[in-house]
Amino acid sequence: MPKRNWLLSVLAIAGCWQLALPASGQALLPYTLNLEAEELETQGLALVQDAIQLARFEQYDLALPRAKLATQLAPDTFESWFVLGSLYVQQQQLDEGITVLRRAQRLAPREAGILFTLGSAYFQKADYQAALRELEAALRLDSTSLEGLFDLGNTYLMLKRFPEAIATYKKAMEQEPRFWPGVNNIGLVRYEQGDIEGAIADWEAALAIDPNAAEPMLAIAVARYRQGRQSEALKQGQAALALDQEYGSLDYLKKNLWGDRLLADAARFFSNPQMQALTTISPNP
Template sequence: MPKRSSLLSLLLVAGLWVVAQPAAQGQALVPYVLQLDSEQLEQQGLGLAQEAAQLAQFQQYELALARAQLASQLLPENADVWALLGSLYLQLGEVDPGIQSLLRARRLDANNSGVLFALGSAYFQKENYNLAIQYIMSGLRLRPDVPGALFDLGNAYYMLEQFDDAIDQYRKAVDIDAEFWPAINNIGLVLYEQGDMAGALQKWEAAAAIDETQAEPQLAIAVLLYAQGETEAALEKGEAALLLDSRYADLEYLRINLWGDRLLEDAEAFLSQPQIREALARISPPQDNTMPQ
């Protein structure tokens, strides 16, 4: 669907375009008559927004975006619709239009904490960590008990190498939700960069114990063990982690997940081991692009 639907498209969808009968020969042109029902338009917009939200729950983001775009034109003064549109743009990696939609939502509703948190996430993606911190903190002043927002704030501090502030926010998130393993995991990331290997190991083991299906803390443990010379245990742990999620064998993917320079260097050495390369080949065998005979 085009990024911006015309008024004609909107009216066709709403069933509100009334076509006048052709003018008789020699008669002045009779203009089209628009019969707009604001209540019906509002209901159409709300219905589209609801469909978009439902599609987003099933990660059908492109279909959801098309409906949210149309809803935003039918309901241009509805902050929730603009917030939904902005969040969908972010899900699809379209950060700039996402920010514009979220800023419009904020102008319509300055006290929507969700919009402020989303703006913080958007500016984090643009690597503007100071502005991300400002928006997230503004949201937390309205709603101080959101673990995900505290986690995002910790990540922004971490990227600015304000390690103590990062750990403080992660701990606040865990105080609210003791099962919030990403915050525990990221405390381990910070501690590793600070050279506290024992502390990092303890956090990663705690994160892995909360959710055994998560590859990241298990791979981090494997990398740490390998760096400490415990090769056999490291390789066993690493194979198991990559079997859960082989994306963690990609150093760029690790960087996106905030693995720091020290941990990335050790991860590169670990992932280059023949046993790990062989395990990855078994997990993700190369595709045969030859044509069938």
């Protein structure tokens, strides 16, 4: 999969980029306490905006304390808890993130972005049944979310529910026909089903969308190597790793949802002397 700022994706799903800040100074003078509460909430939501902008530039160490303070100043707005929970998940503090996101959900039970983020948190914990529950609920509220459909497809893939994974990736492609990761992951599914030629066709289709996509390029090389087309495979594999050397790690490929068959074939491919210098092979793919 291409690298993406996951946090920004879920915030975009939820529509939290332009938060509506409550107007300050509109209360009558006798209602001083209400005015102070409104001002605190305004300051809290302004901090939420700051945290989002800092996250945009991956300055999470600065974004997190602002989001924490926002929950104190605006405890009754779901946005403050949602952004804090999302930051925790982005930083792999998954249990903390889930706890905070549940509070956001109590404030906004029909906010799809919260459910999408919970789904991602459970996916990262490898609790795929819980991820499935949250993502399906989110998509009932927002059925056209490209990121949500892709994450649901990935969840079906990890559960080895292959037909449902393919169908969901295809739904994602309906939203954005040039979304090559969806085509790429259909290839991952087909390979695990034993359809090597079908997988290669999908990866070639992904490359037709983005000729510089290292993942489908490497996957084709691994498949060709298995088929005995070594010269072609080695040339294409070297070209893929020249684009992104991270794909030379089996651990990295596993994080990108390569299945057992494809990982085993990648290990054999990487063991070729011409590939060894470019790769990092872990002992247990």
